[in-house]
Amino acid sequence: MSLRHGLLGLLAGEPGSGYDLTRRFEDTLGSIWPAKHPQIYGELTRLASEGLIEAEAEGPRRRKEYRITDAGLTELRRWLTDVDVDHTMRLDPVLRSLFFWLMSPAELEQHLTEEAEFYREKAQLYRGYAEAKDRGDFGDNPQTRSLRVTVEAAIRLYDSLADWAEWAKTVPPATPK
Amino acid sequence: MSLRHGLLGLLAGEPGSGYDLTRRFEDTLGSIWPAKHPQIYGELTRLASEGLIEAEAEGPRRRKEYRITDAGLTELRRWLTDVDVDHTMRLDPVLRSLFFWLMSPAELEQHLTEEAEFYREKAQLYRGYAEAKDRGDFGDNPQTRSLRVTVEAAIRLYDSLADWAEWAKTVPPATPK
DNA sequence: CATAGACATGTAAAGAGAGACATGTTGTTG
DNA sequence: CAACAACATGTCTCTCTTTACATGTCTATG
Structure with missing residues (x-):
């Protein structure tokens, strides 16, 4: 809650x-x-x-x-x-990755490209906010500092997911003989 | 669903x-x-x-x-x-970060230390699975390859969050004079 | 052979969250 | 002044998720 x-x-x-x-x-x-x-x-x-x-x-x-x-x-x-922090995550995109073996290489390739793009854009968006804040555009007080920390989490998470999707593209689908 | x-x-x-x-x-x-x-x-x-x-x-x-x-x-x-990927995230720990300014520096320090530890342990756990898989412990077929990709996401996400928490500890809480 | 632990499946109730429906106001622009 | 966009607040229903309750079986151990 x-x-x-x-x-x-x-x-x-x-x-x-x-x-x-x-x-x-x-x-x-x-x-x-x-x-x-x-x-x-x-x-x-x-x-x-x-x-x-x-x-x-x-x-x-x-x-x-x-x-x-x-x-x-x-x-x-x-x-x-x-109150204990609730560490629950519920990530549909990561759940899906468990079933990548059911997709054709072409489908998977396309899927991962789209995912990487989506995450990279999100990361860029938040990076923009972060830079504006660091430039002083939003002033500086404890609240905006906390917001800056939150934004940093978003940047890092989205970048990780983008990196992950790109990395996943390099994993060969089947057992190499 | x-x-x-x-x-x-x-x-x-x-x-x-x-x-x-x-x-x-x-x-x-x-x-x-x-x-x-x-x-x-x-x-x-x-x-x-x-x-x-x-x-x-x-x-x-x-x-x-x-x-x-x-x-x-x-x-x-x-x-x-x-079906479109659902990119919804719902992360209590990140939501909390927006309100860090309401915590005392000591409370925040402790909170972030605990968080970093939690995430790092999780990352380590999944890293263990990944290494076992890469060593060949689980055999190699399309399904375990997909699982390996999923595990990689977990490692990267948890490491990011651990890094983030550690980084957050270095952000000074108030406006430096 | 008692008993504990893992196996195994469910129901009921309550809370959280999403989507559709519903209504009305204020300000701006053509 | 008509019409539209943004402001503003709600209800209802359905689905998803959690928690508590409830029951019973099989296997290993002392």
């Missing part, structure tokens, strides 16, 4: 509406923790009912801006320090 | 019971696609009712050994070649 704490964390950074948070999730977390708006609105309602966040009066278009409460900040810190 | 095709793929390699598949998922796929037995039994029943797999008569302890049917193999191949 990391969505809960993801929302809490984003709100610890700055207040926002469900709409804002949906966009922030998509922009900064899209690759590492996707979340759709129905789930976010639901979770915000639950968090508010538990007093971990609170909303001021409604704004222009029924806009409800939430901010984190002291209880919420306490819960967030508790999660960060006391 | 990769579990479905994961099961189909494992059964394409060799027939097995729900119990077998649960273990195989845990052993070879535990890190990249976890699945618990209730889910596996349920999915096997569904696959059987759709004719993608079939069971022979029950063995010793009500054991039902399933094998893939031609329809199942067709469906598996269709998935591998025609």
